[in-house]
Amino acid sequence: MKKITTLIATLSIAATTSVAFADGGAGCGIGAEVMKGQKGKGPHIAAAIINGLIPNTFFMTTGGGLMGCDTTKAVEVEQLKKTFVASNMDQISTDAARGHGQHLVALGYLMGVESEDISSFERLTQQRYNDLFASADSPSEMLDSLNLAMRNDPALAKYVD
Amino acid sequence: MQPPNILQRFIPATLALLLTLASIATGNASGVGDFLRRGDFDAAVDAAAADPDHPITRLIQASRERRLADADLWQALLHYRSERDTGKSISEIDGEWFFLSDNGKNDPEKELEATIAAFFSRHAKPPMRLTPYCRFVARRHWLFQQLGELQDLIPKQRCTEFERFKRFLKPERLTLIFPSEHPNSPSSAFGHTLLRFDHANQAPETRMLNMSLNFAAEIPADTSAFSYAINGLSGGFPGRFTALPYHLKLREYGQMENRDIWEYPLKLSQADIDLVTRHAYEMLIAEYDYYFAHENCSYHLLSLLDVTTAEDRLTDRFGIWTIPVDTIRLLKQRDLIGKPTFHASTSRRIKARIDKLPAHLETLAYRGIDDGVDAISTELDRLRKEERAAILDLMIDYLRYRRFLRKDESTLTPGEEERKVLMARSQLGVQGSALPVEAPTVSPDLGHGTGRVTLAIDRSDRLEVSWIEFRPAYHDLLDPAPGFSRSASIDFLGVAAGWDDRRRALFLKSLTLLDIESLEPRDRLFKPLSWHTRFGWHRESAADRPRFTALGGAGLAYDTKVAGTIRYLFAEISAIHDADLERENTLLGTLRAGILSQPWAGARLKLEIMAVQDAGNGTQDMGGSIRLGQALARDLAVEAEVSKRASSDVSDGTIVTIRIKQYH
Numbered sequence: 094m095k096k097i098t099t100l101i102a103t104l105s106i107a108a109t110t111s112v113a114f115a116d117g118g119a120g121c122g123i124g125a126e127v128m129k130g131q132k133g134k135g136p137h138i139a140a141a142i143i144n145g146l147i148p149n150t151f152f153m154t155t156g157g158g159l160m161g162c163d164t165t166k167a168v169e170v171e172q173l174k175k176t177f178v179a180s181n182m183d184q185i186s187t188d189a190a191r192g193h194g195q196h197l198v199a200l201g202y203l204m205g206v207e208s209e210d211i212s213s214f215e216r217l218t219q220q221r222y223n224d225l226f227a228s229a230d231s232p233s234e235m236l237d238s239l240n241l242a243m244r245n246d247p248a249l250a251k252y253v254d
Numbered sequence: 255m256q257p258p259n260i261l262q263r264f265i266p267a268t269l270a271l272l273l274t275l276a277s278i279a280t281g282n283a284s285g286v287g288d289f290l291r292r293g294d295f296d297a298a299v300d301a302a303a304a305d306p307d308h309p310i311t312r313l314i315q316a317s318r319e320r321r322l323a324d325a326d327l328w329q330a331l332l333h334y335r336s337e338r339d340t341g342k343s344i345s346e347i348d349g350e351w352f353f354l355s356d357n358g359k360n361d362p363e364k365e366l367e368a369t370i371a372a373f374f375s376r377h378a379k380p381p382m383r384l385t386p387y388c389r390f391v392a393r394r395h396w397l398f399q400q401l402g403e404l405q406d407l408i409p410k411q412r413c414t415e416f417e418r419f420k421r422f423l424k425p426e427r428l429t430l431i432f433p434s435e436h437p438n439s440p441s442s443a444f445g446h447t448l449l450r451f452d453h454a455n456q457a458p459e460t461r462m463l464n465m466s467l468n469f470a471a472e473i474p475a476d477t478s479a480f481s482y483a484i485n486g487l488s489g490g491f492p493g494r495f496t497a498l499p500y501h502l503k504l505r506e507y508g509q510m511e512n513r514d515i516w517e518y519p520l521k522l523s524q525a526d527i528d529l530v531t532r533h534a535y536e537m538l539i540a541e542y543d544y545y546f547a548h549e550n551c552s553y554h555l556l557s558l559l560d561v562t563t564a565e566d567r568l569t570d571r572f573g574i575w576t577i578p579v580d581t582i583r584l585l586k587q588r589d590l591i592g593k594p595t596f597h598a599s600t601s602r603r604i605k606a607r608i609d610k611l612p613a614h615l616e617t618l619a620y621r622g623i624d625d626g627v628d629a630i631s632t633e634l635d636r637l638r639k640e641e642r643a644a645i646l647d648l649m650i651d652y653l654r655y656r657r658f659l660r661k662d663e664s665t666l667t668p669g670e671e672e673r674k675v676l677m678a679r680s681q682l683g684v685q686g687s688a689l690p691v692e693a694p695t696v697s698p699d700l701g702h703g704t705g706r707v708t709l710a711i712d713r714s715d716r717l718e719v720s721w722i723e724f725r726p727a728y729h730d731l732l733d734p735a736p737g738f739s740r741s742a743s744i745d746f747l748g749v750a751a752g753w754d755d756r757r758r759a760l761f762l763k764s765l766t767l768l769d770i771e772s773l774e775p776r777d778r779l780f781k782p783l784s785w786h787t788r789f790g791w792h793r794e795s796a797a798d799r800p801r802f803t804a805l806g807g808a809g810l811a812y813d814t815k816v817a818g819t820i821r822y823l824f825a826e827i828s829a830i831h832d833a834d835l836e837r838e839n840t841l842l843g844t845l846r847a848g849i850l851s852q853p854w855a856g857a858r859l860k861l862e863i864m865a866v867q868d869a870g871n872g873t874q875d876m877g878g879s880i881r882l883g884q885a886l887a888r889d890l891a892v893e894a895e896v897s898k899r900a901s902s903d904v905s906d907g908t909i910v911t912i913r914i915k916q917y918h
Contacts, residue, residue: 173463176499177463177499177501180499180501180502180505181501181505183654183666183667183668184505186668186676187650187654187676189680190650190676190677190679190680191643191647191650191679191680191685191686192680192684192685192686193685193686193687193688194686195459195462196462196501198457198459198460199459199460199462199463199501202457202459202460202463203460203463208457212685215685216685219680219683219685220683222676222677222680222681223677223680226676227673227677
C-alpha cells in the first residue's frame with residue numbers, strides 16, 4: 094500500500110513540477126528562480142535539489158534550466174554558470190580567499206577564461222575578495238562584481254563583453 | 255432479350271463489396287488511430303492486425319521473422335531476467351509507465367509489438383510530456399537499425415528534448431565514480447557507484463560541471479530505522495535514476511559525507527557511449543523496487559552498462575548480493591575500465607595540511623580553532639606570509655568540516671568566524687596551490703576478494719576442532735589491508751561448520767548474522783566515536799550448546815603513528831542466550847582494550863585483553879588474545895591466534911587457532 098501511495102505522491106510531484114517547468118513560455122527555468130537576488134537563495138536551491146524536491150528529470154529535460162529559453166550557446170553557458178554559482182557559493186568563496194581551488198577554476202572556465210589565464214583569474218578573485226564575496230549578497234551580485242573586476246583587469250578584460 | 259440483370263446485379267454487388275472493404279479498411283484505420291490516441295497500444299496492434307498491409311502489421315511481421323524480441327539487446331534494454339524455474343522473462347523494472355504493453359513486464363514480444371505501434375503515436379499521455387517515439391530513444395534507435403528500410407514506415411518526429419539533453423551532456427567519455435566506504439552509515443558501508451558523462455579534452459577541474467547519473471532508493475524523510483532496515487532489505491522502497499550535475503553530488507559525498515572518491519574511466523567506444531546515453535534517458539523515468547542487498551545502486555548502475563555487453567550481461571554475475579567494489583572488479587575483468595584517479599576526503603586533506611605544519615605552528619592553529627583567529631592575531635603577524643597562509647588554510651578547511659557536521663540549516667552558509675578567517679586569508683595575497691595528498695597505495699578494486707573461505711583448527715586442553723567458514727562479505731581487521739579502510743570491519747552472514755575430533759561429531763560452529771566494527775582514531779581535531787555491533791550464534795565444540803549474542807558497544811581509538819598502529823578501548827554490552835549457563839539468558843558487560851597494527855608488509859597484528867562481568871550472577875572473568883595474520887598473495891592469507899576466552903561457563907584454557915584464508 095505504501096508503495097502505491099509513494100508512487101502517487103511521486104507522480105503528482107513530477108506532474109505538477111513538470112507543468113511548472115513545462116516547455117513553451119514558462120521562462121528560463123531555474124535560472125530565474127536562482128537569481129532572484131535574495132540572500133541565501135542559492136544554497137537553498139542546492140539543498141532543494143539534493144533533497145529531491147526538484148524532480149529528477151529536471152536537469153535532463155531542461156538542461157539545467159534551459160527549457161523554454163532561447164537555446165543559443167551563450168544562454169546555455171549563462172544558465173550553467175548561474176546554477177553552478179548558486180549551488181557552490183560557499184566553495185567558490187573559500188577558493189577565492191586562497192586564490193586557488195577546483196571550484197574557482199571551474200568558474201573561470203565558465204566565464205570563458207582560457208587555461209593560460211586561469212591563474213590570473215584566480216589571483217583577481219583573491220584581490221577582489223571583499224567586493225565579490227564579503228559584500229555581495231547573492232550570486233547575481235557576485236557575478237556582476239566579477240564581470241566588473243574582469244573588465245578592469247588587463248589580462249582578463251578580453252573575456253568580458 | 256438479354257439478361258442485363260446479371261450485370262446490373264454484378265456492378266452493385268461489386269460496388270457494395272468495394273464499399274464494404276473500404277469501410278472495413280478505413281474503419282480499422284480510425285480504430286487504430288483511436289487506440290493510439292488513447293495510449294492503448296496492445297489494442298492498436300490487434301486492430302492493425304486485421305489489415306496485413308497496415309504499416310504496424312508489416313513492421314511487427316518483420317520483427318517476428320527476425321526474432322527481435324529474443325535479441326540480447328532488447329532483453330538488456332528492458333532489463334528482462336529469466337526466471338530460474340520457469341525460464342520466463344520478467345523485467346526487473348517495476349514502474350508501469352516504462353512499459354507500453356499492459357503485460358510488458360512479463361512478455362518481451364508483446365512489449366516489442368506495443369512499442370512498434372506506440373512509435374506511430376503523436377500524443378503524449380499525461381503525466382508524460384513526451385510521445386513514446388521521443389521517450390524511448392534507445393529502443394527506437396535499435397529497432398530502426400534492425401528493421402532497415404522498413405523504418406521509413408514510421409513517421410518521423412522531432413525530439414528536441416533528447417537532442418538538447420544529448421547536446422548538453424556531450425558524452426564522449428564515461429567515468430565510474432566510487433565514493434568509498436563509510437561505515438558509520440549502514441546504507442553506504444560498502445561504498446557506492448555512480449556514472450559521470452565527460453567530454454574529451456576538458457580541463458580536469460571542469461569535470462564537476464558535467465552531468466552525473468545516480469541510482470538510489472527514495473526513502474521518505476520520516477522513515478524509522480527499523481522500517482529502513484526492513485524495507486531496504488525486502489524491496490520496499492522505490493528506486494530510481496536521477497541526473498544531477500556532478501558538483502552537487504560532490505557536495506554530498508566529498509563535503510557532507512567526507513568520503514574518499516575514486517574515479518575509474520570506462521573504456522567504451524563512442525557508439526557504446528551513445529547507446530548508454532540513450533538508455534540512461536529512458537531509465538530516468540523507470541522505477542524499481544529497491545533491495546539493499548541485491549538490486550541496489552551499484553547493481554542498477556551496472557545494468558545501465560549491460561547494454562554494451564548484452565550477449566553476456568554484467569549483472570548476470572550478481573545473484574544474492576551486489577557489493578559495489580565487486581562491480582568495479584567485474585568491469586576490470588572484462589577490460590572495460592582503466593586506472594583510477596583518487597580524490598581525497600575532507601578529513602584526509604585536513605590531516606595532510608597538519609602533517610605539513612611544523613609542531614609549533616600546529617599548536618598555534620589549534621589555538622586559533624579553539625579560541626578564534628583574533629586570539630592568535632599577534633602571533634600570526636610575527637610569522638612569514640606563507641606560514642600564516644598555511645595556518646589559515648588549515649583553519650578554513652577545519653571550520654568548514656565542522657560546520658558540515660551540524661546537520662541543520664546553518665551548514666549552508668559560513669558563520670562569522672569562518673568569514674573572518676577567509677577575509678584574513680584573502681588579504682595575505684599568497685596564492686595557494688594544489689595540496690599534495692598521499693593516495694592509498696592500492697585502489698579498492700585491487701584489494702582481496704570480498705568473499706572468504708577459512709580453513710582452521712582450534713587446539714586446547716579441551717578442544718580438538720577443525721572447521722571451515724564461508725563469509726560472503728566483506729573485510730575484517732585481520733584480513734589483508736590493501737584496498738580497504740584500515741579501521742573498518744564488516745562481516746555478514748558468515749557460517750562455519752566444524753569437526754569435533756574428540757567427540758567424532760560434525761557440528762554447526764557459528765552463524766554470524768552481522769559483525770560490524772568501526773575503529774576510527776581520534777585526534778586533536780577529529781573525535782569520532784568507535785562502535786561495534788554483533789548478532790550471531792557460536793559454539794566452541796560439539797559438546798557445547800550454541801550461544802546467541804546480541805552485542806552493542808562504543809569505544810575510543812587513537813593513532814600511534816607507528817606502523818599504522820591503533821590503540822583502542824571498548825565498552826560493550828551483550829545480551830546472551832546460552833543453554834549451557836545456569837541462567838540461560840543473561841547480560842554481559844565487557845571492557846576490551848587492544849592494539850591493531852601492521853608491523854611489516856602484509857602483516858596485521860591484534861593484541862587484546864578484556865574483562866567480562868556477568869550481570870546475572872555477578873561473576874567476572876578475564877580473557878585475551880594475540881592474533882597475527884600474514885598475506886601470502888592478494889587472495890590468500892594465514893593467521894595464528896593464541897587466546898584465552900573470557901567465558902562464564904566452561905574454561906577452555908589457552909586456545910591456539912591456525913587459519914588459512916582464501917578470498918574470491
